[in-house]
Amino acid sequence: MRALLALLVLLLLPVAGAHAQGDPPGVKGLFLLTDYPSQTVRAGEVTTIRVKVNNAGLVPQPLALALNGVPAGWKMDLLGGGRPVGSVMVGVNQEVIVQLRVEVPKDAPPSPHNVVLTARGPLGQQASLPLTLTVGTEAPARLSLKSRLPSLRGTPRSAFEYTLTVGNDSGKDLTVALAAQGPANFQSTFTEGFGSSEISSIPVEAGQTKDIKLKVTPPRDVRAGDYPVLVKVAAEGATAELRVTLQVSGQGRLALSTRDGRLSGEAEIGKASAYTLVLTNDGTAPVEEVELSGTVPANWKIEFDPKSIASIAPNDKKEVQVLVTPADKAVAGDYMASFRAVARGEQASADFRIAVTTSTLWGVVGIGIIAVALLVLLGAVVRFGRR
Amino acid sequence: MPPSAARRQGSPFTGIGPVFMKELADHLSSVRMLVLALFVIAFGAFPVASSLQTLRTVVDPNSFLFLRIFTLEPEQVGISFVAALNFIIPLMAIGLGFDSVNGEFNRRTLSRVLSQPIYRDALLLGKFLAGVATFAVVLVALWLIVLGVGLLLLGVPPRGVEVARGVGFLVVAVAYGGVWLAISMLFSVLFRSTATSALCALGLWLFFFLLWPQLASAIVSGVAPGEIRSVEDYAALQDLAMGLMRLSPGTLFSEAVLGLLSPETRTLGPMLPAQMRGAVMGAPLPFGQSLLLIWPQITGLIAGMIVIFAAAYVVFQREEVRA
Numbered sequence: 001m002r003a004l005l006a007l008l009v010l011l012l013l014p015v016a017g018a019h020a021q022g023d024p025p026g027v028k029g030l031f032l033l034t035d036y037p038s039q040t041v042r043a044g045e046v047t048t049i050r051v052k053v054n055n056a057g058l059v060p061q062p063l064a065l066a067l068n069g070v071p072a073g074w075k076m077d078l079l080g081g082g083r084p085v086g087s088v089m090v091g092v093n094q095e096v097i098v099q100l101r102v103e104v105p106k107d108a109p110p111s112p113h114n115v116v117l118t119a120r121g122p123l124g125q126q127a128s129l130p131l132t133l134t135v136g137t138e139a140p141a142r143l144s145l146k147s148r149l150p151s152l153r154g155t156p157r158s159a160f161e162y163t164l165t166v167g168n169d170s171g172k173d174l175t176v177a178l179a180a181q182g183p184a185n186f187q188s189t190f191t192e193g194f195g196s197s198e199i200s201s202i203p204v205e206a207g208q209t210k211d212i213k214l215k216v217t218p219p220r221d222v223r224a225g226d227y228p229v230l231v232k233v234a235a236e237g238a239t240a241e242l243r244v245t246l247q248v249s250g251q252g253r254l255a256l257s258t259r260d261g262r263l264s265g266e267a268e269i270g271k272a273s274a275y276t277l278v279l280t281n282d283g284t285a286p287v288e289e290v291e292l293s294g295t296v297p298a299n300w301k302i303e304f305d306p307k308s309i310a311s312i313a314p315n316d317k318k319e320v321q322v323l324v325t326p327a328d329k330a331v332a333g334d335y336m337a338s339f340r341a342v343a344r345g346e347q348a349s350a351d352f353r354i355a356v357t358t359s360t361l362w363g364v365v366g367i368g369i370i371a372v373a374l375l376v377l378l379g380a381v382v383r384f385g386r387r
Numbered sequence: 388m389p390p391s392a393a394r395r396q397g398s399p400f401t402g403i404g405p406v407f408m409k410e411l412a413d414h415l416s417s418v419r420m421l422v423l424a425l426f427v428i429a430f431g432a433f434p435v436a437s438s439l440q441t442l443r444t445v446v447d448p449n450s451f452l453f454l455r456i457f458t459l460e461p462e463q464v465g466i467s468f469v470a471a472l473n474f475i476i477p478l479m480a481i482g483l484g485f486d487s488v489n490g491e492f493n494r495r496t497l498s499r500v501l502s503q504p505i506y507r508d509a510l511l512l513g514k515f516l517a518g519v520a521t522f523a524v525v526l527v528a529l530w531l532i533v534l535g536v537g538l539l540l541l542g543v544p545p546r547g548v549e550v551a552r553g554v555g556f557l558v559v560a561v562a563y564g565g566v567w568l569a570i571s572m573l574f575s576v577l578f579r580s581t582a583t584s585a586l587c588a589l590g591l592w593l594f595f596f597l598l599w600p601q602l603a604s605a606i607v608s609g610v611a612p613g614e615i616r617s618v619e620d621y622a623a624l625q626d627l628a629m630g631l632m633r634l635s636p637g638t639l640f641s642e643a644v645l646g647l648l649s650p651e652t653r654t655l656g657p658m659l660p661a662q663m664r665g666a667v668m669g670a671p672l673p674f675g676q677s678l679l680l681i682w683p684q685i686t687g688l689i690a691g692m693i694v695i696f697a698a699a700y701v702v703f704q705r706e707e708v709r710a
Contacts, residue, residue, distance in 0.1 A: 297665030327662070331654040332676045334667040353667065358679050366686030373693035380697050381399055381508060384704035 028057035032119055032129035033095075040136035042172075044106035048079075051098045051129060053119055055090035061121040062089045065098065068116040075103035076115070088119065100131075108135045141238035142169040143176060144209075145231065150244045155251040156284055160216040162244050166233055168204035174235040177201045178212065182229040185219040186246075204235075216246055223284055224250035250285030252314065254348040256341050259319075264353040269332070271359075272301070272325040275352070279320060279341055281312040290343040292320055297335050299327035324354060332358045402505035406513030407520075414483060414521040423479045424525055430475045434468040435533050437461030439540050451671065453545040454552060454648045456537045468533070469644045472560060473637050474596065479525070480567030481588040483518045486581040487572050488703065493581065497708050511703050515565075515572060515696055522564040523557075530557055548674055555647045555678065562688040563640040567592070569695035576703045595635040603631035618659055625657045636691065639684040646681035655680065 031054040041047045053063065064087045070076050077084050079099040088096045100117065111134070118128040144167035152160045168174050178200060180188040189198045191213045204210050216229055227246040232239060257263070259276050267273035281287045290309040294302045305321040312318050322339060335356060340349040414420050438459035442452065449455055460467045488511070491497040500510060530553065538544065545553070570591060574584035607628040615621050632638045642655050650671035654662075672680065 295665075298661040300665075329659070329662060331658060331662055331666075332672055332680060333653040334670040335665045336667055337665065355673070357673075357676055360679065363679055363682050366682045369686050369690050370693065373690040373697070377693055377697040377700065380701050380704070384701060 030127040032127045038132040043108045049100040054095040063119040073105040077101045141236045143240040145240035145242045153247040162214040167209040176235040179232045187217040252287035253283030255280040256348040256350045272323045277320045287312045287343045294339045296337045301325040399508040403509040403513045410517030453549045477567040480564045481571040484568045484571035485585040488575045518568045559643045565692040566636045573699040643681040643684040
């Protein structure tokens with residue numbers, strides 16, 4: 001019976017190969033499959049081999065799994081779903097994955113070993129999988145680190161993004177720790193390829209490369225100059241280094257305020273009121289050609305003295321007088337005006353609340369009218385009084 | 388008559404004190420005064436109670452909560468406290484003044500008073516000042532009652548600026564009452580019959596309240612050009628209409644009260660769109676600016692009161708008082 005089945009398997013195998021896609025209806029039998037039946041394991045390490053148990057057209061039965069030829073001192077386990085298993089049960093035309101965990105002792109001699117995995121059912125169905133495991137020497141971990149654009153240029157406000165390629169030149173998967181060393185107060189973060197989450201380490205499969213992104217943010221007040229950042233990657237004793245450079249060019253930054261920071265003032269109707277604006281450059285490069293302008297309610301007049309400033313050095317202040325004249329027909333109350341300073345590539349603005357007051361002249365006139373009325377009364381008293 | 392011959396010695400206002408005190412005592416103890424005070428309280432209590440109820444239940448975003456007691460128009464009543472006062476103050480003033488001179492004449496006490504060392508100047512001014520003082524007493528009492536009830540029911544104390552605006556409102560109200568007191572005294576000097584003077588004063592009051600708004604708008608529509616071409620035309624018409632309306636003391640009072648008790652009032656006339664641009668709406672004016680805004684109204688009330696009193700004075704001085 002068993003020989004018959006094996007024969008059947010042998011006969012049917014080429015047919016199965018010919019119909020690689022899907023389960024050909026004619027093929028029946030039980031198969032044990034793995035991608036690499038002959039592979040290298042390392043002494044002192046654990047290797048996991050994936051084995052597929054395939055049932056083509058047979059009645060599902062529990063299949064006992066057995067290992068033959070396990071070398072002395074080796075520890076081999078069959079795992080299914082994370083737990084040790086002794087048998088599998090596969091549905092018709094389905095497959096179950098079993099993991100063969102191989103623990104090789106440290107002092108295993110470098111030689112090939114043959115291990116046979118068999119699956120056997122109660123009705124005599126059987127399949128076997130011979131595996132050849134060769135104990136190989138351990139290749140040391142090796143990493144490489146490259147950057148296509150190792151030097152970037154920008155302003156203190158731009159983010160410097162370097163695309164780095166981490167290569168794992170060793171024979172096993174490595175988790176690579178990432179580190180960047182820059183000048184004080186430089187912020188550096190790593191992100192994966194196009195991802196957005198920050199990472200501190202990244203797994204790289206053996207022989208593969210991965211692209212990571214290094215983003216360096218210089219402090220806002222950094223002076224112009226070249227700043228190196230040393231990128232280090234490390235995994236299991238292997239390291240690689242790369243030096244990238246930030247070329248920071250200075251940038252001016254305008255701020256518009258008043259001397260005491262108060263952004264409100266009073267103005268009388270029809271009269272010019274002067275406010276002192278303070279233009280500050282808290283950037284790292286001079287701000288050139290600063291033009292001042294303002295928006296005021298309709299029919300108001302606004303004048304700046306001076307109208308433009310040629311240049312403001314970094315950390316320097318310039319004072320500007322602004323004369324605001326409310327319209328003659330303005331009514332009392334609060335109004336919003338805004339002042340703007342525009343330089344090359346830079347601008348600042350400030351909203352200013354102006355409380356418009358009316359002249360007290362009419363108040364005096366009113367008192368005068370009352371006084372005139374009193375004079376009329378007094379005149380009447382003088383003329384007709386004391387009767 | 389030659390002035391030097393008619394002149395007598397001493398100040399024309401000798402004896403003003405006794406006249407003032409006697410008149411004040413008469414006013415405050417008279418049944419007429421009691422009736423008038425009850426009248427005012429009845430008219431004022433309803434709007435105040437309703438607006439307090441509204442203020443207690445509805446969250447008012449206005450920061451001048453106390454002033455809202457005066458200006459709020461409750462839904463149930465449809466008239467605010469100040470609007471009620473605008474209507475009722477003239478009635479009270481007329482009630483106090485319509486028989487001040489001709490009543491004495493008819494009771495034949497005028498010549499008896501004037502035979503004392505009291506000049507006519509002192510008599511008239513004393514009567515007028517006593518009327519104004521009575522008025523002020525009633526209004527201050529009313530104002531304090533409203534403030535106290537507001538304090539009790541709202542549970543927040545008024546701010547200093549609210550009190551200042553309230554005091555300004557009191558002054559305006561007293562001046563408004565003074566105008567009507569002077570008018571009623573003028574009629575009491577002009578006519579010998581108390582009924583005639585009362586009728587004339589009440590007639591003028593009704594004229595200003597009922598007829599004058601219609602008449603003013605009729606005049607404006609008569610003056611108005613066939614079509615209004617620009618905003619300026621419209622504003623000019625509005626100015627004319629408001630100018631006519633301001634001949635009525637009631638309009639002056641309500642505008643002055645609006646400026647005082649609604650601090651966000653920026654202007655009493657029409658506001659052009661160009662003037663609105665950039666304005667922060669709803670921002671209250673400082674007290675001084677509000678006062679400046681309504682200063683013409685206050686001036687008009689006070690000066691009008693003085694001028695009408697002067698007219699009454701002139702008529703009284705020329706009158707024959709012996710009967």
